[in-house]
Structure formats: structure tokens, C-alpha cells
Amino acid sequence: MLISLFVTCYNDTLFPNTGKAVVRVLERLGHTVEFREAQTCCGQMHYNTGYQRDAYALMLHFMKAFGNAKVICVPSSSCVAMIRDHFPKMAARARDIELSRQVSELIPRVFEFTELLCDELHVTDVGAYFPHAVTYHPSCHGLRSLNLADKPLQLLRHVEGLSLVELGNADQCCGFGGTFSIKNPEVSAAMLADKARCVLNTGAEVCTATDNSCLMQIGGSLSRQKAGMRCLHIAEILAAEARDVP
Amino acid sequence: MSIRVGEAAEAASFPSAARALLANTQLRHNVRHATDVIRAKRAAVVGELPDWQELRASAHAIKRHTLGHLDYYLEQFEAACTRSGGQVHWACDADEANEIIINIIRSHQEKEVIKVKTMTSDETRLNAALEAAGITPYETDLADLIIQLGRDRPSHIVVPALHRNRMEIRQIFLERMGLRELGNGPEDLTNAARRYLREKFLRVKVGISGANFAIAETGSICVVESEGNGRMCISLPRVLITLVGIEKVIPRFSDLEVFLQLLPRSATGERMNPYNSIWNGVAQGDGPEEFHVVLLDNGRTQVLADSESRDTLDCIRCGACLNACPVYRQTGGHAYGSIYAGPIGAILTPQLQDMQHSASLPYASSLCGACYEVCPVKINIPEILIHLRGRVVENGDSALSERVAMKGARFALSTASHLSSFQALARMAQRAFLRNGVIRSLPGLLAGWSETRDLPPIPKESFRDWWAKRNDGARAK
Amino acid sequence: MSAKHEILRRIRSCLESSRPDRDSDYAAIPRAYRHASQLDLGSRVDLFEQRLREYGAAVYRCRTDSIQETIAYVLAARNKAQLVNAAAVPAHWLPSSPYSFTPDKGLTYEELDASEGVLTSCTLAIALTGTIIMRHTPSEGRRALGLIPDYHLCIVAAAQVVETVPEAIRNIENPGLVTTISGPSATADIEMTRIKGVHGPRSLDVVIVSDS
Numbered sequence: 001m002l003i004s005l006f007v008t009c010y011n012d013t014l015f016p017n018t019g020k021a022v023v024r025v026l027e028r029l030g031h032t033v034e035f036r037e038a039q040t041c042c043g044q045m046h047y048n049t050g051y052q053r054d055a056y057a058l059m060l061h062f063m064k065a066f067g068n069a070k071v072i073c074v075p076s077s078s079c080v081a082m083i084r085d086h087f088p089k090m091a092a093r094a095r096d097i098e099l100s101r102q103v104s105e106l107i108p109r110v111f112e113f114t115e116l117l118c119d120e121l122h123v124t125d126v127g128a129y130f131p132h133a134v135t136y137h138p139s140c141h142g143l144r145s146l147n148l149a150d151k152p153l154q155l156l157r158h159v160e161g162l163s164l165v166e167l168g169n170a171d172q173c174c175g176f177g178g179t180f181s182i183k184n185p186e187v188s189a190a191m192l193a194d195k196a197r198c199v200l201n202t203g204a205e206v207c208t209a210t211d212n213s214c215l216m217q218i219g220g221s222l223s224r225q226k227a228g229m230r231c232l233h234i235a236e237i238l239a240a241e242a243r244d245v246p
Numbered sequence: 247m248s249i250r251v252g253e254a255a256e257a258a259s260f261p262s263a264a265r266a267l268l269a270n271t272q273l274r275h276n277v278r279h280a281t282d283v284i285r286a287k288r289a290a291v292v293g294e295l296p297d298w299q300e301l302r303a304s305a306h307a308i309k310r311h312t313l314g315h316l317d318y319y320l321e322q323f324e325a326a327c328t329r330s331g332g333q334v335h336w337a338c339d340a341d342e343a344n345e346i347i348i349n350i351i352r353s354h355q356e357k358e359v360i361k362v363k364t365m366t367s368d369e370t371r372l373n374a375a376l377e378a379a380g381i382t383p384y385e386t387d388l389a390d391l392i393i394q395l396g397r398d399r400p401s402h403i404v405v406p407a408l409h410r411n412r413m414e415i416r417q418i419f420l421e422r423m424g425l426r427e428l429g430n431g432p433e434d435l436t437n438a439a440r441r442y443l444r445e446k447f448l449r450v451k452v453g454i455s456g457a458n459f460a461i462a463e464t465g466s467i468c469v470v471e472s473e474g475n476g477r478m479c480i481s482l483p484r485v486l487i488t489l490v491g492i493e494k495v496i497p498r499f500s501d502l503e504v505f506l507q508l509l510p511r512s513a514t515g516e517r518m519n520p521y522n523s524i525w526n527g528v529a530q531g532d533g534p535e536e537f538h539v540v541l542l543d544n545g546r547t548q549v550l551a552d553s554e555s556r557d558t559l560d561c562i563r564c565g566a567c568l569n570a571c572p573v574y575r576q577t578g579g580h581a582y583g584s585i586y587a588g589p590i591g592a593i594l595t596p597q598l599q600d601m602q603h604s605a606s607l608p609y610a611s612s613l614c615g616a617c618y619e620v621c622p623v624k625i626n627i628p629e630i631l632i633h634l635r636g637r638v639v640e641n642g643d644s645a646l647s648e649r650v651a652m653k654g655a656r657f658a659l660s661t662a663s664h665l666s667s668f669q670a671l672a673r674m675a676q677r678a679f680l681r682n683g684v685i686r687s688l689p690g691l692l693a694g695w696s697e698t699r700d701l702p703p704i705p706k707e708s709f710r711d712w713w714a715k716r717n718d719g720a721r722a723k
Numbered sequence: 724m725s726a727k728h729e730i731l732r733r734i735r736s737c738l739e740s741s742r743p744d745r746d747s748d749y750a751a752i753p754r755a756y757r758h759a760s761q762l763d764l765g766s767r768v769d770l771f772e773q774r775l776r777e778y779g780a781a782v783y784r785c786r787t788d789s790i791q792e793t794i795a796y797v798l799a800a801r802n803k804a805q806l807v808n809a810a811a812v813p814a815h816w817l818p819s820s821p822y823s824f825t826p827d828k829g830l831t832y833e834e835l836d837a838s839e840g841v842l843t844s845c846t847l848a849i850a851l852t853g854t855i856i857m858r859h860t861p862s863e864g865r866r867a868l869g870l871i872p873d874y875h876l877c878i879v880a881a882a883q884v885v886e887t888v889p890e891a892i893r894n895i896e897n898p899g900l901v902t903t904i905s906g907p908s909a910t911a912d913i914e915m916t917r918i919k920g921v922h923g924p925r926s927l928d929v930v931i932v933s934d935s
Contacts, residue, residue: 007709009659013669014702016709035713041659046652048613050635050644054656061660085629144615173572177612184610185694186265190576191612192698220699223684300755307752315745317734324727330899336727388921436921443922448832448871464898474870474923477902481866482832492730497749499898503889504756506903517774518852518888518905521923523866525900532865532900543726547733 004069008076009041015212021239038065044082049179075113077142118151130240131161135204139211165202176217196221249545250340257583259606264581277578280408281569287515306624309560319462326465330527332537340370362479363387364456368585386475395422401579404565453483457490463498466526486534493559508622512564545598555630560623567617589617608634760886767850774853778906780927808842809864840874848884859900875924881933
């Protein structure tokens with residue numbers, strides 16, 4: 001299958017290894033990945049902060065870049081939620097019938113990475129090897145907007161050598177919330193303190209999630225505390241192979 | 247025009263109020279404990295009902311329908327209430343409502359009133375108006391009594407004194423009830439409240455209540471409560487005045503079958519709250535001889551005017567969103583500077599004031615969606631928060647530094663080549679902040695992040711750089 | 724312009740000019756929640772009793788022909804002898820000496836407050852939620868009667884027990900005064916624990932009467 005990767009603006013800039021990992025996993029499963037270089041951003045940051053005109057412009061750019069892609073893979077559940085929940089609204093608000101049609105045709109072809117694996121490619125064992133104790137934090141958009149349920153956990157359970165440790169109070173928000181962490185940094189830090197405590201209590205070595213935004217927040221605290229635990233996007237765990245181990 | 251939401255117009259912004267409250271460890275402990283307990287209770291009783299989602303869907307539809315025909319239902323209510331012996335008044339704003347109520351009390355030459363909890367009267371600042379008119383209001387809800395005696399402010403819609411623990415409450419009662427001694431068990435406290443208030447219930451001639459529901463078909467009012475003070479205030483005095491927001495109307499008596507299942511389970515985690523009182527008009531030989539309803543607008547028609555956020559008015563004041571909110575959990579209700587706190591407060595408070603005040607409230611959220619999950623009437627609060635953020639920006643109420651940053655970000659994201667240039671620029675700029683491979687402190691808008699969090703360095707090679715190289719490599723082969 | 728006209732004008736200006744027909748719009752409201760009973764009478768009454776006990780009410784069962792003895796028994800257990808009662812409570816329910824019953828024919832609030840407790844019947848009960856519903860008929864008494872005394876003894880006929888809230892609500896035609904009672908008075912305002920004993924009757928006893 002030809003799969004078009006929407007790596008997302010923040011993964012492109014800050015977490016390129018996540019994009020590389022997605023490519024590795026999909027190629028390992030025998031698929032071809034394309035990366036349309038015109039892509040930039042889904043507009044979520046602007047949209048959520050109230051700059052909906054700017055988000056609209058970014059949506060148009062996205063539609064131009066991806067309009068005819070058959071399958072789009074996105075390693076970020078919040079970006080998928082943005083596309084699924086808000087692209088139709090922006091198109092409707094603009095009263096652009098043609099755009100609304102294009103958007104409604106595109107949406108069924110957009111998948112978060114774990115959704116793509118489980119629901120479209122029907123695979124839960126991607127042939128990964130990652131001999132570490134791992135705990136999984138469900139990102140809010142993945143949990144509540146995309147209803148990912150236990151797809152990420154199914155994938156993790158099939159990783160050879162991986163021992164999964166359950167995260168306490170897992171459904172509590174990590175406190176990132178995009179610009180929320182900038183506009184309300186103290187409250188964001190307070191929420192993060194609770195989350196980091198639960199993450200550390202698992203005794204796991206690695207904390208994973210479907211979104212690097214959450215992992216940047218959680219990892220930022222773990223690093224500041226020198227807590228001896230790291231964060232890793234689920235794609236990078238699924239990409240890990242025996243030959244990677246030194 | 248005096249539309250008011252308590253003292254929200256004068257309140258500090260959420261970020262600054264929150265910052266101060268985060269330092270109050272007793273408060274944070276109390277809030278965490280209380281919300282944990284009630285969340286668990288709610289989950290248990292909601293889990294018992296196999297038709298919970300169906301009830302939510304019906305409630306949402308009933309509210310939407312009613313708001314869509316609100317003019318008809320308000321008039322139907324007025325006619326039915328009047329037929330059963332009630333007197334209906336309409337008030338455009340807070341001052342008008344207060345004046346109507348004061349005039350009724352004055353016409354009976356009374357100087358005292360007993361009150362059942364009604365947040366609507368906190369909106370209009372009725373108590374202050376009554377006192378200024380020489381009338382003494384006695385709050386009879388235990389929590390409102392605690393707030394009144396403690397000269398405090400409510401911090402939760404259902405459990406207003408949630409930020410106080412038992413020891414603090416005992417201290418307030420000891421000092422302000424003039425007691426010589428008081429045990430510290432919860433029942434000692436409720437006994438003290440019972441004795442203090444009972445003589446007022448049996449003596450005071452005027453009662454003031456709010457309403458959970460106003461039933462158009464029968465002209466009835468329904469008051470949902472736990473302690474019995476509601477029953478006291480609505481059936482013992484000679485004159486009863488009920489202040490109701492116009493959005494509380496539901497079409498038919500039978501619609502209660504939906505809301506009386508959703509409200510107790512959502513609000514206090516019970517299958518049914520101890521007491522519900524329903525009445526219409528005046529009943530011979532049973533209860534008040536005179537009954538007045540004051541229908542209050544006070545900004546509600548402003549909320550109705552925005553079809554994208556009109557669902558805010560569906561709220562049945564259960565407080566479940568406050569209990570589920572991870573932001574409220576950290577700060578408690580006072581941070582919102584409004585009697586309506588938490589997620590519902592963040593959307594209702596600014597809208598009632600036509601977005602003229604409380605503009606920081608729509609941003610007091612990480613958009614996690616926990617509120618929407620528990621809302622019994624399915625208000626899509628995150629959606630409305632985003633919409634209101636848009637209104638704040640359109641009104642020009644966002645900070646200049648933020649507008650500049652967002653414009654810059656849009657420019658950087660508008661094309662792939664802009665993004666690449668921005669990535670190169672950022673890589674260069676970060677050198678000033680990199681210490682031992684980690685960014686420890688950031689300037690300006692981003693400083694709040696780095697107070698408590700590290701940031702990983704921007705990698706030398708972006709994903710698109712890597713992809714381009716890989717492709718070149720592939721082509722070269 | 725009066726406030727009423729101003730408010731109605733504002734409302735009408737907010738709402739879409741072409742609104743769906745109100746009655747068909749109301750009829751279109753989805754109502755897929757549970758309406759009907761799934762339990763038989765015996766199970767309903769058992770569930771009702773269980774829920775009442777969970778609230779801290781005491782529950783007794785008796786047959787129609789032994790109401791009087793049961794009331795005597797209940798009062799003895801409570802160490803009470805003098806109650807007030809709703810005026811139309813059947814006379815044959817009332818045990819005689821040492822028990823005395825004063826019918827409410829205009830008792831003052833102080834007299835009600837000084838009494839040892841009150842005896843009433845009721846209209847309906849809901850098993851799932853442990854709720855007693857009163858419509859304040861002459862055998863149930865005015866609202867102040869069941870409220871001011873510290874102890875409420877309520878007689879419920881088994882046939883009055885329905886299972887669900889919708890069933891109960893739909894059984895109430897032409898509602899005037901309605902009070903629902905689910906356990907003794909309580910508050911959750913102190914550290915979120917349901918504590919008994921605020922303003923309504925702090926003790927509630929229920930006698931469920933059946934034919935068999």
C-alpha cells in the first residue's frame with residue numbers, strides 16, 4: 001500500500017525520529033511511504049487558541065498538499081482530532097460547499113498511526129523488539145476524540161521483550177494543552193506534577209504515548225527532576241528491532 | 247442595563263488568581279480529596295444504569311428543543327403558573343430582579359427572609375441589595391451557611407464549601423454561632439446548623455428559593471436538594487419568592503423522568519437525592535398564601551444569540567464537570583473569580599457578560615474533554631471554549647505579544663520553505679539557551695515552560711531534511 | 724416596553740426565523756431510555772427495601788390485617804408513644820394505649836416541632852432509587868406535617884411500589900404538590916460524605932404492607 005505520511009509540524013521540527021520510526025515500521029510491513037514536501041501544519045495550535053482565520057488558511061494548505069492522497073498516516077492523535085472534528089466545521093463556516101465535499105472525502109482516509117496499524121493494516125504484531133519496562137499514557141485526544149481504546153496497548157503487548165506496566169490515573173490530562181502550557185504555565189506544571197508522579201510510580205523505564213506533545217510535557221519534568229526515566233513515542237518502540245540493541 | 251455575574255467583572259484574571267491559589271496546600275488537598283470522592287461515587291451510580299447514554303441524548307435534545315422555542319414555553323409557564331395562583335414577574339437584569347424581590351418583601355413589611363440555595367441570587371448579588379434595603383437574608387443551605395458565616399465565597403456549584411475541611415468549618419461555627427463548645431464529628435456540625443436554623447424556619451414569614459426546573463405545562467417549580475432546608479423554605483413561610491433563570495424551563499412534567507435520573511447521579515453520586523419538592527401556584531391550607539416567580543434574563547438572551555455556544559444554557563448545574571476537570575482539581579473554584587467555576591463557569595461567565603469581562607476564563611483549560619464526557623446534557627464544552635477563544639481574539643482582547651507570535655507562527659507554517667527556514671533559524675537561536683544538551687531556560691512568552699520543565703534541543707536535521715537526503719541517496723543509487 | 728416584552732423580543736430575535744413545528748419537534752426527541760419494569764412485584768419490593776436500608780431508613784413488612792400491631796412494634800423499637808398523624812390516616816391503623824395520635828387539623832409549627840414524630844401514608848414508591856412519593860392528600864398530610872417532626876413513619880402499600888423513575892413520574896397526573904423522599908435528611912457538604920441529620924426528619928421508618 002502507498003501510505004502518505006503527515007509527520008506534523010512539531011514532529012518534523014522537534015521529533016524527527018518519530019517520523020523515521022513510522023517509515024521504518026511501515027516499510028518493514030511491506031508498504032511504501034511517500035512524504036509530500038509541501039506539507040506543513042494542520043492548524044491546531046492557531047485554531048485552539050482562537051485564531052481561527054489563520055487555522056483556516058493552514059487547512060487550505062493541508063488540503064492542497066494532501067487532497068488526493070489515498071491513505072494518510074499521522075503520528076499524532078491531536079492532529080487527527082483537529083482534522084476530523086474541526087476541518088468540517090471550518091469548511092462549513094466558510095460556506096464553501098466544494099471545500100466541505102473535499103474535506104468529507106479526505107477525512108475517512110486520515111489515520112492516527114496506531115489506528116492505521118490496527119484498523120487498516122489489521123496488524124498488531126509489527127515485529128518489534130524492545131526489552132524494557134514501559135508504561136503507556138493515553139493522550140486526551142486519542143482517548144476521548146479518537147476513541148483509540150486499547151489499540152496502542154495491543155500493539156505494545158506484541159512487542160518482544162517488552163513488559164507493560166499499568167499507569168495509575170491514566171486518564172488524567174498531563175497538562176500540556178498546547179498554548180495552555182504557555183498561558184497558564186503554573187497550573188500546567190501542577191497538573192504535570194501529578195502525572196509525573198504517577199508515571200514514576202510505575203517503576204517503568206520508559207513512558208510512551210501516541211503524541212509527542214504529551215511526551216514533551218512529561219519528559220520535560222522527568223528531565224528536570226533527573227528522575228532516570230525517559231519518554232519515547234510509540235512509533236519508536238514499534239520500530240525498535242533486535243539488531244538495534246548494542 | 248446591569249447584567250451581573252456576582253463579582254466576576256472585578257475579579258483577577260485566571261492565571262494570576264490561580265498562581266496565588268496554587269500555593270495554598272490545604273485548599274489543594276481539600277479540593278483533591280473532595281473531587282476524588284465524588285468522582286468515584288458518580289462513576290459507581292452511573293455505571294449501574296445501562297441506559298445512561300440514552301438519558302444523556304434525551305436530555306440534550308429536550309434542552310435544545312426548549313431553547314429553540316423558549317418564547318413559547320416561557321409564556322406557557324406564565325399562564326399555567328398564574329392559573330394555579332402564582333404571580334409571575336419578568337426581570338431583564340440583576341437590578342430589576344433585586345428590585346422586584348425587595349418590593350414584594352416591603353409590601354409585607356417584613357425584615358427577614360430565609361433562603362434556599364440559589365446561585366441565580368448570587369449572580370444578581372441579591373443579599374447585598376436586601377441588606378442595603380434593611381432586610382436580613384438567612385442562608386439555610388449548610389454550605390452557604392458556612393460561606394456566609396465564614397465571610398467567604400463559594401468555590402463549587404453543588405458543594406460550595408468544598409474548599410473547607412471539617413476542622414475549618416468547626417472553627418467558623420464556634421466563632422460565628424457563638425457556641426461555647428462543639429464536637430468535631432461531622433454530625434456535631436450538622437446538629438449545630440440544625441439548631442441554629444430551626445427557629446428561623448419556624449418563624450420567618452418570607453422564603454426565597456431558586457429552581458432547578460420550571461415546568462411549562464403545569465407552571466410548576468422543582469427544587470432538588472439534600473438537607474430539607476428547601477422543603478422548609480418553600481412550604482413554611484407565608485410568602486414565597488422563586489427566582490429562576492429563563493433557561494431552566496422544561497416543556498412537560500414527564501420530562502422530569504429524564505432529569506431526575508441524571509441530576510442526582512451527576513451531582514452527588516446518589517441514585518436519588520433525599521428531597522425533591524414540586525409545586526405550582528398556591529395550595530389551600532398547605533404552604534405559602536402568596537407565591538411569586540421572577541423570571542430572569544441577566545445575559546441569558548445574549549448567550550442564546552450565539553448559536554454556536556447556545557448549548558451553554560442546557561446546563562442543569564450538576565457540577566460534574568468541575569469534579570472531572572484536571573484544572574479545577576489543582577486550583578479550586580476561586581481561581582475562576584466567578585460563582586460559576588470550572589468548565590461550565592469558563593463558558594457561562596464570560597458569555598453572560600457578552601464577553602466584556604472574564605476573557606481569561608475560556609483559556610483556563612487544556613481542552614482534555616473530561617468535562618464533555620461526564621456532562622449529563624452533553625454540552626460540548628471544549629468546542630465552546632475554542633469558539634469563545636475565537637470571540638476573544640475577534641474582539642481584540644488578546645495580548646499584543648500573543649498576536650505577534652501567532653502571526654509569526656502562521657507565516658512560518660504557511661509554506662514548506664518558510665517552515666524549513668524557520669527550523670534553521672530556531673536551531674541557530676537555541677544555541678544561546680542550550681546547556682549540556684538541554685534547554686533549561688527560555689525567554690519571554692516561553693519562560694513559564696522552562697520554570698519547571700526542560701526542553702529537548704531542536705535536532706540538527708529535521709524530518710524533511712532527512713527524507714530529502716534519503717531520497718537523494720536513493721536516486722543516486 | 725415591559726420587561727416581559729423586551730425579553731420575549733430578544734428571544735425571538737435570537738432564534739431562527741424558520742423554526743420547526745414545535746409539536747413535531749418535541750415528538751422527535753429520542754427517548755430510548757428504559758421506561759418499563761423488568762422486576763415482578765416481589766422483587767420490586769425487595770429492592771425497595773434494600774435501597775431504603777442503604778439510606779439508613781428502618782424497614783418493616785406486614786400484612787394488611789396487622790398494620791396496627793406493626794405500628795405499635797415500630798414505635799416501641801423507637802421508644803416513641805405520641806405521634807401526630809395526617810388527618811385521614813385510617814383509624815384502624817392506629818394502635819391504642821399507651822400510644823396516642825393527634826390528627827393534624829391545624830397544628831402550629833411549634834406543636835409539630837415538639838411532637839415525637841409523624842405518621843403518614845404515601846402515593847407511590849420507586850424501588851430502584853428507594854424513593855417515597857407524596858402528593859399531600861389528606862392521608863399524607865400537608866407538607867409541613869411530614870417535614871418538621873424529627874421522625875417520620877410512612878406506610879407504603881406494596882402495590883404502590885414501581886421500579887423505575889419514568890414509571891413513577893408517568894403515574895402522577897395533574898401534578899400539584901409533590902414531594903419525593905429518598906432516605907432521611909442528609910448533606911454531602913462536609914468533606915463529601917453523606918451525613919444524616921440536617922433539617923428534615925432525621926429518622927425514617929417505612930412499613931411495607933402487602934396482602935399476602
